Amino acid sequence: MSQTNVSESHLSEFASATAVERQSETSFTAELREDWSVAGAVNGGYLLSVAAQALRANSPNAIDPLVLSTHYLGPSQGGRADITTRLIREGRSSATLAVDLAQNGAPKITALATMGNLADLPDDVATTAAPPDVPDPDQCITIAEAPIDFVESAPIVHRYDMRLDPGTAGFASGQPSGRGLLQGWIRLADDAEPDPLSLLAFLDAFPPVMFDLGRFNWAPTMELTAHVRAIPAPGWIKVRLQTRNIAGGMFEEDCDLWDSEGRLVAQSRQLARQPRD
Amino acid sequence: MSQTNVSESHLSEFASATAVERQSETSFTAELREDWSVAGAVNGGYLLSVAAQALRANSPNAIDPLVLSTHYLGPSQGGRADITTRLIREGRSSATLAVDLAQNGAPKITALATMGNLADLPDDVATTAAPPDVPDPDQCITIAEAPIDFVESAPIVHRYDMRLDPGTAGFASGQPSGRGLLQGWIRLADDAEPDPLSLLAFLDAFPPVMFDLGRFNWAPTMELTAHVRAIPAPGWIKVRLQTRNIAGGMFEEDCDLWDSEGRLVAQSRQLARQPRD
Numbered sequence: 001m002s003q004t005n006v007s008e009s010h011l012s013e014f015a016s017a018t019a020v021e022r023q024s025e026t027s028f029t030a031e032l033r034e035d036w037s038v039a040g041a042v043n044g045g046y047l048l049s050v051a052a053q054a055l056r057a058n059s060p061n062a063i064d065p066l067v068l069s070t071h072y073l074g075p076s077q078g079g080r081a082d083i084t085t086r087l088i089r090e091g092r093s094s095a096t097l098a099v100d101l102a103q104n105g106a107p108k109i110t111a112l113a114t115m116g117n118l119a120d121l122p123d124d125v126a127t128t129a130a131p132p133d134v135p136d137p138d139q140c141i142t143i144a145e146a147p148i149d150f151v152e153s154a155p156i157v158h159r160y161d162m163r164l165d166p167g168t169a170g171f172a173s174g175q176p177s178g179r180g181l182l183q184g185w186i187r188l189a190d191d192a193e194p195d196p197l198s199l200l201a202f203l204d205a206f207p208p209v210m211f212d213l214g215r216f217n218w219a220p221t222m223e224l225t226a227h228v229r230a231i232p233a234p235g236w237i238k239v240r241l242q243t244r245n246i247a248g249g250m251f252e253e254d255c256d257l258w259d260s261e262g263r264l265v266a267q268s269r270q271l272a273r274q275p276r277d
Numbered sequence: 278m279s280q281t282n283v284s285e286s287h288l289s290e291f292a293s294a295t296a297v298e299r300q301s302e303t304s305f306t307a308e309l310r311e312d313w314s315v316a317g318a319v320n321g322g323y324l325l326s327v328a329a330q331a332l333r334a335n336s337p338n339a340i341d342p343l344v345l346s347t348h349y350l351g352p353s354q355g356g357r358a359d360i361t362t363r364l365i366r367e368g369r370s371s372a373t374l375a376v377d378l379a380q381n382g383a384p385k386i387t388a389l390a391t392m393g394n395l396a397d398l399p400d401d402v403a404t405t406a407a408p409p410d411v412p413d414p415d416q417c418i419t420i421a422e423a424p425i426d427f428v429e430s431a432p433i434v435h436r437y438d439m440r441l442d443p444g445t446a447g448f449a450s451g452q453p454s455g456r457g458l459l460q461g462w463i464r465l466a467d468d469a470e471p472d473p474l475s476l477l478a479f480l481d482a483f484p485p486v487m488f489d490l491g492r493f494n495w496a497p498t499m500e501l502t503a504h505v506r507a508i509p510a511p512g513w514i515k516v517r518l519q520t521r522n523i524a525g526g527m528f529e530e531d532c533d534l535w536d537s538e539g540r541l542v543a544q545s546r547q548l549a550r551q552p553r554d
Binding site: 066067069071073074088089096098107110111112114118121122123124125126127128129178179180213222223225227229230243244245246247248249250252263264267269271274 | 373389
């Protein structure tokens with residue numbers, strides 16, 4: 001049993017909250033933090049970061065989750081989590097692993113990751129997508145201070161500094177646009193700079209995109225696949241959430257994250273059950 | 278050892294080519310068909326359908342892959358494949374399973390699926406996405422007859438009737454648009470109607486979207502997550518492929534499939550390595 005991270009006193013709040021402790025070659029424990037929860041369950045994006053800490057600890061030659069596909073099996077709570085990883089294939093500079101997280105013997109997430117090293121990738125950028133037009137953070141609405149019920153049931157909003165584009169914030173005043181679009185900015189509340197693992201958390205940190213369709217109840221994620229494409233530059237991360245296919249009791253939610261240098265550094269798509277309302 | 282499918286003589290070409298044979302409670306074999314390959318490897322979309330046959334056989338209460346996340350570990354060849362499934366969580370009308378496919382002991386794909394029953398889903402449709410504007414199939418270019426090198430190295434093009442929108446077919450005459458967009462139509466060559474498992478194959482059947490960027494070499498998929506959202510109506514399936522983020526030696530490719538009634542029945546996003554050229 002050994003610490004896989006340095007003493008918590010030197011860590012950012014995020015690194016400390018996602019730290020894992022090695023129990024064997026392939027198993028770890030984590031202490032899930034109640035204050036990273038929303039609607040009574042630990043946030044799914046935060047769980048991705050915890051899982052990625054375990055993946056990274058067991059993949060020393062390929063430390064970054066290039067693509068992480070996670071199926072959610074039930075809501076997680078604050079407290080101890082047991083994490084196991086399994087190496088499926090190891091290449092020269094990539095590795096594919098499975099990771100499972102359980103609490104009290106009940107499986108909570110099961111995931112597959114292809115790991116690599118973002119710092120070693122070629123520096124070509126031929127991205128055709130353009131960053132969305134979002135007013136500067138000081139022109140946006142601070143979500144933690146917004147007069148919406150969501151905030152009361154979401155302690156996680158205080159772990160981030162999240163700003164919502166007023167142009168997509170109609171839901172907060174009872175006037176959702178119906179477009180299925182939310183935009184804004186995010187960074188960690190303690191101003192720690194973004195890194196590949198916090199990008200995973202950012203992908204599922206914003207209020208659900210269904211808010212913009214006037215659907216405010218809990219929408220459990222079934223699956224979320226995250227691509228982490230580059231080490232983010234310091235500063236604010238620009239967020240764009242969109243849903244296009246709402247049908248059959250489910251919806252998909254796409255999230256794009258852009259860094260302060262205008263690079264599309266992470267993308268995700270999730271499939272979730274529609275809120276019951 | 279028992280057949281999990283009825284006699285092949287009653288099956289469509291697709292059902293026959295994707296059939297699996299049970300070897301134990303959780304293991305299966307399949308005979309991968311050389312004629313579903315491209316650039317010397319069995320097509321990745323076809324492999325999804327084979328894997329889904331095994332998943333379906335081991336998930337009698339939830340037969341449709343609502344979301345299937347697949348990591349590709351190496352190219353597959355025609356011939357025997359060994360498939361194992363593992364139940365992770367079973368709910369009333371859903372189940373999450375793992376599935377692994379190997380050849381000669383070498384792992385080829387590892388995947389996670391959340392299964393459900395499309396026929397039992399509520400019939401709400403509030404999809405905001407509109408189907409792309411594509412000329413009728415008889416106004417489009419039949420890919421199997423196109424004067425492009427791709428066809429010679431891709432026997433799989435004869436397993437489908439694939440039609441390419443002339444507006445996105447510039448690559449075939451040496452004039453790729455640079456937008457990263459391909460559109461068209463697909464159905465099975467023997468006119469078998471689409472079903473949830475053939476949708477999986479359709480998601481990765483078209484020429485790679487990188488063709489529209491003038492990049493014609495092999496682009497191996499790292500991961501592909503597929504959502505199957507509805508049982509498709511009979512007839513042609515409309516296809517839209519797009520890439521937006523080409524950087525760091527990788528690119529993402531999104532595929533949308535629309536059925537003949539205008540419903541967005543399946544979506545996928547894959548992360549692939551850029552062609553080496």
